[in-house]
Structure formats: C-alpha cells, structure tokens
Amino acid sequence: MNVPAPTPYRAPVDEVMLALEVAGLSELLELDVFAHVDRDAIRSVLDEFARLAEGEIASGDRVGDVAHSTFDPASGEVSAPAEFARAYERYVEGGWGALQIPSALGGGGFPTLIATVLQEFFASANLALSLNIVLTLGAIEALLQWGSDEQRALYLTKLATGEWSGTMNLTEAQAGSDLGEIRTLATAREDGTWSLSGTKIFITWGEHTLSSNIVHLVLARTPDAPPGTKGLSLFLVPKFLVAANGELAERNAVRALSIEHKLGIHGSPTCVMEFDHATGFLVGPLHGGMKAMFTMMNNARLAIGLEGPAVAERAYQHAYEYATTRTQGRATSSSTATNSPIIEHPDVQRMLLTMSTSTQAARLLIYRAVAHKDLAHQLGDGPLREHHQEMVDLLTPVAKAWSTDRGLEAASTAIQVFGGMGFIEETGIAQRLRDARITTIYEGTNGIQSIDLAFRKIPRQGGAHARELFDEIRQSLAKHDEPALRHATSLVLGALDVLETTTTWMIEAVTNAPDDALAGATLYQRLFGDVVGGWLMIARAARAALLARPEAARALDEATFFAIEFCGPATALGAVITSGAKRLAPLRP
Numbered sequence: 001m002n003v004p005a006p007t008p009y010r011a012p013v014d015e016v017m018l019a020l021e022v023a024g025l026s027e028l029l030e031l032d033v034f035a036h037v038d039r040d041a042i043r044s045v046l047d048e049f050a051r052l053a054e055g056e057i058a059s060g061d062r063v064g065d066v067a068h069s070t071f072d073p074a075s076g077e078v079s080a081p082a083e084f085a086r087a088y089e090r091y092v093e094g095g096w097g098a099l100q101i102p103s104a105l106g107g108g109g110f111p112t113l114i115a116t117v118l119q120e121f122f123a124s125a126n127l128a129l130s131l132n133i134v135l136t137l138g139a140i141e142a143l144l145q146w147g148s149d150e151q152r153a154l155y156l157t158k159l160a161t162g163e164w165s166g167t168m169n170l171t172e173a174q175a176g177s178d179l180g181e182i183r184t185l186a187t188a189r190e191d192g193t194w195s196l197s198g199t200k201i202f203i204t205w206g207e208h209t210l211s212s213n214i215v216h217l218v219l220a221r222t223p224d225a226p227p228g229t230k231g232l233s234l235f236l237v238p239k240f241l242v243a244a245n246g247e248l249a250e251r252n253a254v255r256a257l258s259i260e261h262k263l264g265i266h267g268s269p270t271c272v273m274e275f276d277h278a279t280g281f282l283v284g285p286l287h288g289g290m291k292a293m294f295t296m297m298n299n300a301r302l303a304i305g306l307e308g309p310a311v312a313e314r315a316y317q318h319a320y321e322y323a324t325t326r327t328q329g330r331a332t333s334s335s336t337a338t339n340s341p342i343i344e345h346p347d348v349q350r351m352l353l354t355m356s357t358s359t360q361a362a363r364l365l366i367y368r369a370v371a372h373k374d375l376a377h378q379l380g381d382g383p384l385r386e387h388h389q390e391m392v393d394l395l396t397p398v399a400k401a402w403s404t405d406r407g408l409e410a411a412s413t414a415i416q417v418f419g420g421m422g423f424i425e426e427t428g429i430a431q432r433l434r435d436a437r438i439t440t441i442y443e444g445t446n447g448i449q450s451i452d453l454a455f456r457k458i459p460r461q462g463g464a465h466a467r468e469l470f471d472e473i474r475q476s477l478a479k480h481d482e483p484a485l486r487h488a489t490s491l492v493l494g495a496l497d498v499l500e501t502t503t504t505w506m507i508e509a510v511t512n513a514p515d516d517a518l519a520g521a522t523l524y525q526r527l528f529g530d531v532v533g534g535w536l537m538i539a540r541a542a543r544a545a546l547l548a549r550p551e552a553a554r555a556l557d558e559a560t561f562f563a564i565e566f567c568g569p570a571t572a573l574g575a576v577i578t579s580g581a582k583r584l585a586p587l588r589p
C-alpha cells in the first residue's frame, strides 16, 4: 500500500542496558539457571533484535494504521497487511519467541527480563502487531503453569516458535470489568472434552492467518457452577483441533463474526468471537479459571504496562527530532538574530523532559517488576522467593496503570510539541496518541488496577509488603550521597513520607470507609508510581555514575527534573487522596 514513509524508530539499546542494571540484572545473572547468559550475549541479542524492530517490524506500523486489518464476512477471514505477515515470519524464523522459554523445553533459557526488552522494542516499532506476540507469550505462561503434560507437549513448542499464536477470551458484552457476569457455557462431553458455546467480544487477534493455528484460552462457566467468578473455568479451544501426533486436524467450531472499527491500533484485529459447541479442553482445576487466567492476565498487565514507555519512547524520538528542526521565535538564550529551533524554548524543553524522564521511569518500573518475577520464578521455596513474589504482586497494578497513564500523556504532549502539524495526519505523530489511548483501558482499566492496589495489594498482612518496599527505598536512597543527587533525594524522601502516611490512611479507609478509599484509589496509585519512579531514576543516575557511562551527568539532571516535577507535588496529592468521597458530592445521592 502506498502510504507516507514510516517515521524512523531507533531502539534505545544503550539506555535499556542501563535500565537492566537498575532493575536487578546482576542478581539474575548470579543464578545457575542463567549461567550461559552474560552481558555480551544480552547486548548482541538486543542489537540483533533492534535491527529487526527498526526495519521490518516498524515498516508495517504506518501501513497498519492506514490500511487496518480487514474482515471478509463471506469467508469469516481476517487479513492483516502484507508487511505484518513478513515481519511476523522474520520473528518466527529468528526463534525470538522462545528466548525466555526454559532450555529444557528447547528455548533460549534467557531471563524473562531480556524478553521484555524485545517486547518493548516490538511495541515501539509496531504496537498493533506486537499484541499478537503479547497474547501468545501469555498463553505460553498459562500453559507452563496450569497445562497438563499432554497439553504442554501438544501446544507449547509451536506457541513458543510463533508458528501458532494465542488469545485471551474473557470479555463478553455484559462482562467487562466484572468477569463474574461471564455466560459462555462449557458442557462436559463423555470423551472428557468440553463443548463451549457463547459470544466473546473485543478479542485481540482472535482471527488471522499470520500463524497456522490459534490457541484460544477461554473463560467459561459450567452448568452447575457457583455464580460469579468462583464458577469460572479456563478452557483451551484451538482454531484447528490437533491430532495426538501434533498434526493439525479439523476446523473447530469457533469463528470471528466481525471486527471492530477503532480509534487506534488499526492493524490489530479486535474480534467478536462465536463459540458454537466448540471443542475445548479444561486447563487447570474445574472452577479454578480465575486463578489460572490470572497467570495470563498478570503477565499481560506487565506487557501492557510496557506499552506505556514503548509508545512514549517512539513519540519522544519523533517530537525531539521535530523540535530540533522547527524554528519559531527567538529564544532568550539565542545569540543569533534568526529564529531559534523550538527546542531552545524553555516550555518545549519542559515538555520534552517530562516525556523522556517519565518514559525512563516507567521502563525502570516495569523492568524492576519483571526482574522480581524472574527471581520469584527461579528461586526455590523460601522467604526470598516469597519476597520477590510479593513485590511482583504489589508492583503489577502500578506498573500497568502508572506506566500507561504516563505513556498516554507523553503521546499527547508529543502532538503539542508539533503544534498544528501534530494534528495533521501526514506527520504520523497522531497515530501515537490514537494507539496509546487503549493502553489505559484494556487488560483491566487503570481505575480497576488502582482499586486492586488499594483494596487487595496494600492491605495484605496489614500493609507489611508495602512497608518492606518503602524501607527498601529509604535504605537504597541513603546509599547515594552524591551532592548532585541531594535535592532529588530529599524530594523523593519527602514524597515517600506522604506515601507512607497516605498508605496508613488507605488501609484504614478500605475497612472503615470504603467509598473514601475508592474515591482516592487512582490518585494513590499515581503517588505510588511517582515515588517508585523517583527512587528508580535516582538509582539509574547513581548507576550511570558508578559505571562511568557517558550519559552519567545527564542522568543526574534527569533524576532531579523527575523528582521536582513528579515528586514535588506529593503533599498536595496526598491531601486530595485523603479528602475522601465527600468531594464527589455533586454526583452522590
């Protein structure tokens, strides 16, 4: 298709190598299971994947936005742009999907943290296509944890290579945030399989021909199941049934009825799926569907959180380039008589730094959560494993919500940097905002993530896990006493004090005044992310200085900028959070 050239994307490999160090790469590389992985190997993997992302993967990005994936009602087929198919093929040929699959199962045996970087580059280069990969990785994880030996043997290898892809089928018209309303029915058959009937909506990459089979993971209710989420079970429903020898057999009774017309991610088909007595296989225990699906959902929450910095990075690169070439007005700092590039105006500098520092902080937050996840997965049972799992649980809703909120703001700010040209489609920057808009909605809206943080994650064991994290932040900040970081450190510590007080208020309110807690949950999540982000930005600056990295001086200034802009307003934010539900009076009975 003839569309304007895509905006170039440069994968930030150097920056990512620094972020990995801050996230906890050293701890991971000390584990025996990763003895075959070192920093040189990681660097070469990232360099090689960066070339694929910047080249073939990015080449379909603009085409997908303009041409969309399409649906043929006669055949029920969904077609993605040809550029998507080529990029997907390269991904499969390169074996990239198996990088973090355990070596024992034929994969690369790398930490998930490194595969996360590949996902980030993929999402920056082509968000719509990257969703296909995200869902497949989620299906792999769910099967690794909950699948029977037979299911793993039949499906895992092909999913890992990407020859087959995965989907996640939760949403129905009456069941969005409230999955307890799911009605898709699964009835037992005599041969041990299940018959699934119902209609799912909004299923990402629910139908397509990039892969030769699609493995749908479906939440459904059995006839005698208890109401609500407790009665849900998880089923594997392949598009083509699979014979015992692994060969594809007949087409299953699952098909796309239509695809949605959307604000963004046009290349990603969002399907209405009909299950009409489709053959399914139970995954995990009967009525244990939510627990099993949570494996996939938590994986997807971190992956969707990652879309925040991924989109923001791309938007920043484009806005930065524009700001260095567009001239308007004369900057007060200019020594020439001619107009200055807009990057010399303080307000444009403020916009660009807000974008770049929040992108870095969001990246660090996600990587940190994923490193905890890797450690929790690899360490044997014991208090250390539990600690890492608690940190994953605590950080996941913040990583999803805070990072995508910042990504969305950054995409919008990028348009502001472009001025009127940002609103004109030719520049391509508008696509970033349209694509970013979904990230705060799907995979559990950011409002629901915030409620999860306030009502489930924080109150666990009377707030002990949150306090553990706060203590870690305080101890870590005490280690960095570089004069250049003192201002930033005092701002983050001040915001941490507010967060601790607000956390105590929140835990109390959850029990005694739940509406007050609900009214404050989203801003509480914001404050939580600001503090963790501030801490990680200081750790990044300190690490850059320690490693004598060329960007060390700049990293110090970036940590200070972030602390002033994001942690400075903590006291005011704390006051709003604890003001309770009475401020909502205009809409309350």
Ligand SMILES: Cc1cc2nc3c(=O)[nH]c(=O)nc-3n(C[C@H](O)[C@H](O)[C@H](O)COP(=O)(O)OP(=O)(O)OC[C@H]3O[C@@H](n4cnc5c(N)ncnc54)[C@H](O)[C@@H]3O)c2cc1C
Binding pocket: 168, 169, 170, 171, 175, 176, 177, 178, 201, 202, 203, 204, 205, 262, 270, 438, 441, 442, 443, 444, 445, 446, 447, 448, 451
């Ligand atoms: C492009 C796209 C792709 C998607 N991909 C998939 C997919 O692959 N698989 C899948 O299963 N689903 C998918 N979804 C569905 C998505 O996860 C849901 O849209 C999302 O969870 C929100 O549900 P909803 O749309 O029904 O909104 P609703 O639940 O109706 O929410 C509307 C608003 O009310 C708020 N709200 C709802 N309940 C509460 C509450 N209890 N307390 C406070 N606020 C509340 C929400 O935060 C939101 O702001 C996709 C959706 C889209 C648009």
